[in-house]
Amino acid sequence: MSKYILKRILIAIPVLIGITIIDYAIMCLAGSPLEMLKGPRVSEAAVEAKKIALGLDKPFYIQYFVWLGQLLHGNLGYSVKSYQPVSEMIKSHLGPTLLLMGVSLIVSLIMAVPAGIYSAIHQYSKGDYTVVTLSFLGSSIPGFFLSLLLIYLFTIKLGWLPSSGMTTLGTDGGFLDVVKHMIMPVLVLATSMAGSNIRYIRSAVLEILQQDYLRTARAKGIGRFKVIYKHALRNALVPIVTVIGMEIPMLFGGAVIIEQVFSWPGLGLMTMSAIISRDYPVIMGVCLLSAIVVLIANLITDILYALVDPTITFE
Amino acid sequence: MGKEKQIEKKFRKKKKYSVDTIDEGKKKDIVSESYLQTVFRRFKRHKLALISLVIVVILGLAALFAPIIAPYDPNEMAGPFSGAPGKGFLLGTDQIGRDVFSRLLYAMRISLLVGIMATLISTVIGVILGLIAGYFGGVADMLIMRFTDMVMSFPYILLVLVAAAIFKPGLWSIILILGFVDWPGIARLVRGNVLNLRETNFIKGNLVAGMPLRHILFSEILPNTVAPILVYATSVLALSMLDEAALSFLGMGVQPPTASLGNMLNGAESLTVLTKQPWLWVPPGVVIVVLVMAINFIGDALRDALDPNSKG
Numbered sequence: 131m132s133k134y135i136l137k138r139i140l141i142a143i144p145v146l147i148g149i150t151i152i153d154y155a156i157m158c159l160a161g162s163p164l165e166m167l168k169g170p171r172v173s174e175a176a177v178e179a180k181k182i183a184l185g186l187d188k189p190f191y192i193q194y195f196v197w198l199g200q201l202l203h204g205n206l207g208y209s210v211k212s213y214q215p216v217s218e219m220i221k222s223h224l225g226p227t228l229l230l231m232g233v234s235l236i237v238s239l240i241m242a243v244p245a246g247i248y249s250a251i252h253q254y255s256k257g258d259y260t261v262v263t264l265s266f267l268g269s270s271i272p273g274f275f276l277s278l279l280l281i282y283l284f285t286i287k288l289g290w291l292p293s294s295g296m297t298t299l300g301t302d303g304g305f306l307d308v309v310k311h312m313i314m315p316v317l318v319l320a321t322s323m324a325g326s327n328i329r330y331i332r333s334a335v336l337e338i339l340q341q342d343y344l345r346t347a348r349a350k351g352i353g354r355f356k357v358i359y360k361h362a363l364r365n366a367l368v369p370i371v372t373v374i375g376m377e378i379p380m381l382f383g384g385a386v387i388i389e390q391v392f393s394w395p396g397l398g399l400m401t402m403s404a405i406i407s408r409d410y411p412v413i414m415g416v417c418l419l420s421a422i423v424v425l426i427a428n429l430i431t432d433i434l435y436a437l438v439d440p441t442i443t444f445e
Numbered sequence: 446m447g448k449e450k451q452i453e454k455k456f457r458k459k460k461k462y463s464v465d466t467i468d469e470g471k472k473k474d475i476v477s478e479s480y481l482q483t484v485f486r487r488f489k490r491h492k493l494a495l496i497s498l499v500i501v502v503i504l505g506l507a508a509l510f511a512p513i514i515a516p517y518d519p520n521e522m523a524g525p526f527s528g529a530p531g532k533g534f535l536l537g538t539d540q541i542g543r544d545v546f547s548r549l550l551y552a553m554r555i556s557l558l559v560g561i562m563a564t565l566i567s568t569v570i571g572v573i574l575g576l577i578a579g580y581f582g583g584v585a586d587m588l589i590m591r592f593t594d595m596v597m598s599f600p601y602i603l604l605v606l607v608a609a610a611i612f613k614p615g616l617w618s619i620i621l622i623l624g625f626v627d628w629p630g631i632a633r634l635v636r637g638n639v640l641n642l643r644e645t646n647f648i649k650g651n652l653v654a655g656m657p658l659r660h661i662l663f664s665e666i667l668p669n670t671v672a673p674i675l676v677y678a679t680s681v682l683a684l685s686m687l688d689e690a691a692l693s694f695l696g697m698g699v700q701p702p703t704a705s706l707g708n709m710l711n712g713a714e715s716l717t718v719l720t721k722q723p724w725l726w727v728p729p730g731v732v733i734v735v736l737v738m739a740i741n742f743i744g745d746a747l748r749d750a751l752d753p754n755s756k757g
Contacts, residue, residue, distance in 0.1 A: 141591075148595040159611060263493065266745070270738035272687050274694050275730040278713050286720050383602030387691050401603065402695070405610045413607055421598040428598070 135433050142429050149421045150201070154194050157414045206418070207411035209404075216415035219400060226296055227389070227396030231381045233312060234319035235374065241324040243370060246331025251358060253336060261328060268325025273318050273384055277391040280314045294393035315392045319384050327373050334369030338362050368438050375431025379424045487750035494746030497739035504736060508553040515547035520702045523547075530724050537724040540712065549728055552704040556733070559620050559699070560686035566624025567685075568631055568678050575635025576662055580643060590636070593629040601626065605688060609697040619698045623685045634677055638670040672751035679744030683737045690733050706733045 181187055188196070200207070206216035249261040285293040291314055292298065297307050338344065339362060347361045348354075389398030397416060404412035478486070489495060507514060516535075517523040522542040523534075530537040536545035578589040596604075608622040642648055643666075651661050686706075692698030693707025701708055706729045712718045713726035 145591055145594045145598065148591060149598055152595055152599075156607060156611070266738055266741050267734070270683065270687075270741055271734050272690050272694075272707075272730070272737075274691060275710060275733065278710070278719065278726060278730070282719060282723075379597075379600045382600035386600075386602055386606065387695065390695065402606070405606050405697075408610060413610070417599060417603055417607060420600050420603060421595075424598045424600065 131436065134436055138429060138432050142425060146422065146425060149425065150198060150418065151194070153414055153418045153421070154197060156417070157410055158190070201418075206415040209409055209412050211404075211407050211409045211412075216411050219412060220397065220415055220419060223395065223397045223400045225396075226394060227385055227398060230312065230315060230319070230389070230394060230396060231385060234316045234323065234384075235377060235381060237316055238320035238323040238327060238377070239370070239374070241320060242327035242331055242373070245324070246328045247335050247358075247363070247366065249328065249332045250335035250339060262332070265325045265328035268321045268328075270325070271321070273322050273388055274391050276318050276321060277314065277388065280317065284314065296395050311392075311394075315388050315394055318388055319381065322384060323377055323380060327377070330373055331366070331369060335362065335366050338365050341365075368435065371431060371434050371438060375427055375434075378427040379420075382420045382424065484750045488746050491742070491746035491749065494742045497742040500735060500739045501743065504553060504732070504739075505557065507550055508557050511547075511550035511554050515544075515550045517544035517547045519543065519548045519551040519704055527722055527725075529722075536728050537722075539725055540718075545709075545724060545728065548704040548709060549706075549732060552706045552709050552729060553732060553736070555616065555699055555703060555705040556686055556689055556707070556736075559616070559623070559689040559705070560682050562620045563623035563627060563685040563689075564678050564682045566621070567627035567681060568674065570625070571628035571631025572635050572667070572674065574628065575632040576639055576666065578632065579636035579639025580662060580666065586636070589632070593632050596626070597629045602688070602691070605692065606695075606697060609692060614692075614697050614700055616699055616703065619689060619692060623688055627681050627685060631674065631677055631681070634673055635670060638673060639666055642666050642669055672753075676744055676748045676751060679740055679747060683740040683744070686733065686737055686740070706730075 204217055206220070208215055209219060212219075245261050245265070249258045252258050281293045284291040292311050293314070296311050297304075298311075301307065344357060344361055347357045385394075385396065386398035386401055388394070389396050390402045393399065401413065401416045403409075404416070511519075516533075520543065523544045524538045524542050526538065526542050527540055528534055528538040528542075530545075534544055534546065536549065539545055539548070574589050574593070578586040604626050605622055608626070609619065612618045612622065648661065648665060651665055656665075689698055689705065690707035690710070693705045694710050696708070696711060699705035699708055701711075709729035710726050718725050
């Protein structure tokens, strides 16, 4: 077991190094930060001095190592726009995003797990067809379109829910206020995730239901209820763990668009405004952070997977 | 002794009976059926997929023949500003008096073009990398799969958005970006299939017979992994159409005045459009949902129809 975990971690290291290289390469591809300085009132000599100060006169690979060294000290560089350190900016926007992502993940599991299991147990019934059709609808509807529909319905027509921000302006928020602001973005994010998860859990449970040990359980005559809820569900945990692992990158991506639509003051909104104003240090910082989070999430998923299912060994 | 023979005779008789009358009839049907016929027969069992196919064909034809069907030029002023749907304008007009119905037809054209081209590019990249990784194994496999891991670690939308920020947004850059970001899934799928196929006897037979590599890869291995690639490609098509819509909605995809389903929804960010002019944003949204859902249903039915283990 520990050998498997060790091997899995060792494999993640070159991937991590590769991620930093890709990240750095994209930043270089995006253009030199000196271009932002150039202007009629800046002399060539000043640009040249800045070039040396930033270490841009050194070869590509040395620049990379300098950047990597800074990175290891937690220095992600400075925003071109606001001159704030990128790590500070990320820190201050991380909370709302984690809140949104975490709640959406839980809500999507609450929607997908029972629906997927119900669908698998009642395979080919009317209920199953309804659930599967709805799940296709969930994964086919663009998040921003669903957001617009919800805003139209709940904000404009009914006036029940606020459509932007995290708290009502001018107030200090409070728990209920935040919950009210969260309902629509969470619903949108959870719907799109639940769509694909329902089908994934359904097919995983179907596979489990055909296993020999369940036939044995049925043959023992312990009753349908016990067969499903005691023997089948415990084994359905494995695919559910995988689903959670798969969702992390989806959540990060989905959050960018949904935060934009609902003006949720999180990482996504920050990234989007950085993208629009071409604030590359910020973009790269977020990219790097999210890639590392995804990598760690995959690592944990694999390890959990191996813990839940002892037959898995590393090939 | 006699008894045994009798039983044997009876048994044989029974066997003969069953082969002659029941199995034989069924067998003939199956033998006379080509692979494509089997696939189509199985596909037809999925009523929703069949309806979806009809919808996709109709919408596809409407998009293809947009210049003939569209009553107005999609980029020219044709009527009153923000006119409600009514006579002459099936879906009304937009803020600068362009016919929404004509724009919708052209938008479908662009969105389908982006989806299909991006899927083609990512499928070709994924298939080639997957074939190399799976067949040659060793260092090539390790390098390709680790690279795939890296690309998959970046949240997909973020990667696309960053690429869209670096390159000038436009129709072809969006196709290339989606195409170059979508391939890891296909590469993994093809690699897994190739790893399995490499162990089969017919591939080993080819190797022993000294067939050229090109023949083994493209005439033996690839045709045997086409079915899962096709199924996966339908989901990539659906996803890339959704991504195009999201990007264009954010203003980083297809640029106006060219209409795409996503940038037609862009106007809904303004409150007047959202509340008072639903004909401007509901139709393109509904078209995206219908198209993507239909493609997903078709893909799901194809998965079942192409599965060699599927019954019937």
